Amino acid sequence: MNTEWQKLGWSAALAAQWARWPDASDLAPARVVAVDRDRLVLTDGSAPFSARLSGSFVFHQPDPAQWPCVGDWVLVARGGRDDGEGLIQAVLERRTVLRRRGVGGMGEVQLIAANVDTVVIVQSCHFDFNPNRLERYLVMVRDGGAQPWVLLTKTDLVTPEELAAQLAQIHAMGVDAPVMPLSQLSQDGVEAFRARLLSGQTYCFVGSSGVGKSTLINALLGRSAQLTAVVSHTGEGRHTTVRRELVALDNGALVIDNPGMRAFGLIDADVEAGGSFSDITRRAADCRYADCSHSGEPGCAVRAAVQAGEIEPGHLANYLKLREENAFYELSSAGRRQKDKAFGKYVKSAKKSFSRAHDDD
Numbered sequence: 001m002n003t004e005w006q007k008l009g010w011s012a013a014l015a016a017q018w019a020r021w022p023d024a025s026d027l028a029p030a031r032v033v034a035v036d037r038d039r040l041v042l043t044d045g046s047a048p049f050s051a052r053l054s055g056s057f058v059f060h061q062p063d064p065a066q067w068p069c070v071g072d073w074v075l076v077a078r079g080g081r082d083d084g085e086g087l088i089q090a091v092l093e094r095r096t097v098l099r100r101r102g103v104g105g106m107g108e109v110q111l112i113a114a115n116v117d118t119v120v121i122v123q124s125c126h127f128d129f130n131p132n133r134l135e136r137y138l139v140m141v142r143d144g145g146a147q148p149w150v151l152l153t154k155t156d157l158v159t160p161e162e163l164a165a166q167l168a169q170i171h172a173m174g175v176d177a178p179v180m181p182l183s184q185l186s187q188d189g190v191e192a193f194r195a196r197l198l199s200g201q202t203y204c205f206v207g208s209s210g211v212g213k214s215t216l217i218n219a220l221l222g223r224s225a226q227l228t229a230v231v232s233h234t235g236e237g238r239h240t241t242v243r244r245e246l247v248a249l250d251n252g253a254l255v256i257d258n259p260g261m262r263a264f265g266l267i268d269a270d271v272e273a274g275g276s277f278s279d280i281t282r283r284a285a286d287c288r289y290a291d292c293s294h295s296g297e298p299g300c301a302v303r304a305a306v307q308a309g310e311i312e313p314g315h316l317a318n319y320l321k322l323r324e325e326n327a328f329y330e331l332s333s334a335g336r337r338q339k340d341k342a343f344g345k346y347v348k349s350a351k352k353s354f355s356r357a358h359d360d361d
């Protein structure tokens with residue numbers, strides 16, 4: 001078996017699928033490292049290269065939920081083009097998936113990543129710790145067939161007693177996944193975490209914005225440049241595209257940093273499940289302005305509830321702090337709309353290239 005592919009997670013089961021594929025003679029397998037609109041970045045172990053969905057793929061697979069996402073293994077044709085761009089003809093069967101319920105309550109499923117061995121659920125023990133949300137992440141991970149780990153970051157910001165109480169709370173929930181506390185500031189737990197990452201295994205990091213995912217992945221990589229080196233940027237800044245990236249660490253572990261996970265629709269779930277800020281988000285529905293920031297606007301129902309003693313001022317302060325840390329930005333409806341727009345563009349431009357390809361026929 002090709003050892004370069006093996007390093008990328010290639011398996012006997014995938015090889016068997018490839019062998020069964022009709023007309024696979026000019027197709028080769030590659031793994032998706034990033035998706036940006038209808039352009040995908042693939043790797044076969046040598047240099048990453050750009051690819052698009054072939055017309056026949058889009059034609060035979062009209063359901064975008066079945067289109068390739070980061071972590072997928074695809075069969076790609078690379079001949080016949082000067083620029084070396086590949087044409088994706090097939091997606092090989094996924095061993096595991098990470099998916100979210102679509103936004104807008106339509107019940108459609110949106111794929112976040114495929115063929116992930118371990119999903120690292122990251123919560124900061126400072127402000128972000130939320131057992132309800134953790135529970136839902138655990139369900140979601142197991143539902144897709146991957147194994148979950150729980151990472152509690154920023155332990156330097158809480159006392160050892162607070163940390164012990166959180167660990168006890170997780171334990172009391174009956175969580176049997178490994179739970180690992182760490183701090184990038186003190187470096188406590190960082191080496192122990194690194195030591196658990198195995199060559200050829202795929203790890204996906206999920207969690208709210210600001211909990212320290214990028215800081216950790218950059219530290220694991222040892223050089224922050226590599227994180228973005230595999231894809232050409234369409235814009236500066238982290239919030240501009242749906243870039244989802246798979247990168248290899250020096251020890252051979254494969255890591256997916258997943259900004260898309262911020263739009264998991266968890267705030268709705270948080271409200272439904274009576275989560276920690278549901279009292280605030282429920283009141284916010286009565287604020288005079290739909291985009292009220294609850295920081296002093298007239299007609300603010302949240303402030304009124306604080307004044308009436310119905311909401312703890314400290315609780316509101318936590319909420320505002322979290323939002324200020326940008327943790328809720330992508331979870332806001334505006335952020336979600338942006339994500340959906342980006343996904344919509346993926347679909348639209350792929351369909352456009354499809355019809356272009358057929359105009360040429």
Ligand SMILES: Nc1nc2c(ncn2[C@@H]2O[C@H](COP(=O)(O)OP(=O)(O)OP(=O)(O)O)[C@@H](O)[C@H]2O)c(=O)[nH]1
Binds near residue numbers: 153210211216259
């Ligand atoms: N005190 C403390 N701060 C940390 C720690 N780890 C990360 N931070 C800080 O937390 C902030 C957010 O970290 P990021 O790594 O950008 O968080 P993220 O989860 O990648 O956020 P998004 O990229 O928005 O999803 C940064 O200012 C980090 O410096 C830690 O262990 N302790």
Ligand SMILES: [Zn+2]
Binds near residue numbers: 297301
């Ligand atoms: Zn308000």
